[in-house]
Amino acid sequence: MRTKRELTTAIRERRRAALVVNAHSRRGRRLYDTVHARLRAAGFALLGAYPVERPGELDRVLAEAADLGPDLLVTGGGDGTVGAAARLLAHRDIAMGLLPLGTTNNFARTVGVPLDLDAAIGVLTGGKVIDVDLGLIGDTRFTNHVGIGLSADIMQAAPPGLKRVAGRLAYPMTGLGLLARHRPLVVTVRAEGREHTFTTHQVYVANGGFHAGRPITADATADDRLLVAYPVGGPTRRGLLRETARNAAAGHRRTLGDEPFLAVRQLWLETDRPARIEVDGEPYGQTPVRVGLDPNALRLMARADSPDH
Structure with missing residues (x-):
């Protein structure tokens, strides 16, 4: 595992990312092309980009994106999508990038990620990697x-x-x-x-x-x-x-x-x-x-x- 500082440097310098957006929601479907274009304009080399149309496919697509070996897995969606990505990325040497595209966006609010799309992308380009806790119920x-x-x-x-x-x-x-x-x-x-x-x-x-x-x-x-x-x-x-x-x-x-x-x-x-x-x-x-x-x-x-x- 790299240190947080090393992972931050890798994200800022190499810009190797994968993108998964929950396109099942109306907002996710409408914004997918915009998100994809703005990440490319920000200099990110997208190893893979996935609009997920069916909720049952989300876990599989997230795993496929992580297997590409990005430094940053950018997840666009609401709290359900964010939770699925968090479970997958727990204790892995990949940072989660968060684009709040849901209704309440509780986790984004908790960790201080802006709800404005351009500002959230700005966090991906100029922010830093931190550690946050996850709850645990059973496994x-x-x-x-x-x-x-x-x-x-x-x-x-x-x-x-x-x-x-x-x-x-x-x-x-x-x-x-x-x-x-x-x-x-x-x-x-x-x-x-x-x-x-x-x-x-x-x-x-x-x-x-x-x-x-x-x-x-x-x-x-x-x-x-x-x-x-x-x-x-x-x-x-x-x-x-x-x-x-x-x-x-x-x-x-x-x-x-x-x-x-x-x-x-x-x-x-x-x-x-x-x-x-x-x-x-x-x-x-x-x-x-x-x-x-x-x-x-x-x-x-x-x-x-x-x-x-």
Whole structure:
């Protein structure tokens, strides 16, 4: 493995990259040619360039791109695409270049990659390689969050036809229908010798600073060796809606020391009945579950002034 400084120098001087864009989304399909042209104009020698039209092909295409031996694998898409690339590149001598082409772009916001396309490409040409943490649930790495409760039930229940017609609005529409009959969970979290119990419809374990495009707290990052566990509201449905709105409006003013946040390196979570789990928006089994960290697992091309611990 090269040092981060050596890999940064190689990217800046040799500009050997591969490009994978999730073209299944309307924005990815529309911007693919623009991204390709601007990377070439920036001096990158693209060893391979892949617009991925079918989601089921993403992992295979990413692996094919990495096998070309680039110094930088440029990934264009939303959090699902970014998560797939992060899992592939964990602990490899290839940096991930991030072009935020999704809706919420939580991971890009967390690591400070600009949402503007030209500015994000500027990071690829003039930035530096840093290490960031990935979450770990079972053998699966994740970039953003684990959701337990209503969010996972929504992922399971949202009709494919509604998702095609309404896009991301399909999830809150499905959620409102489910909430009317959703029973709260009694959640027990064990971490660092302590036990925490609460009753809620929803709990998250985050590995970063953003969820749904909004800050979780002012001081949560993807490079702090911490997971952030927190329930959203209490046992009532009204409490869930109220706390969801509060989180969206006030996350930038809250800190990890505030209630109800629990900042730890790993945790064991169980519920009074088996509850579905989603990981970065994808279904993943049921509780109980252990969630941990894979510190400094991913090499990422970030802004030149980015902190790197």
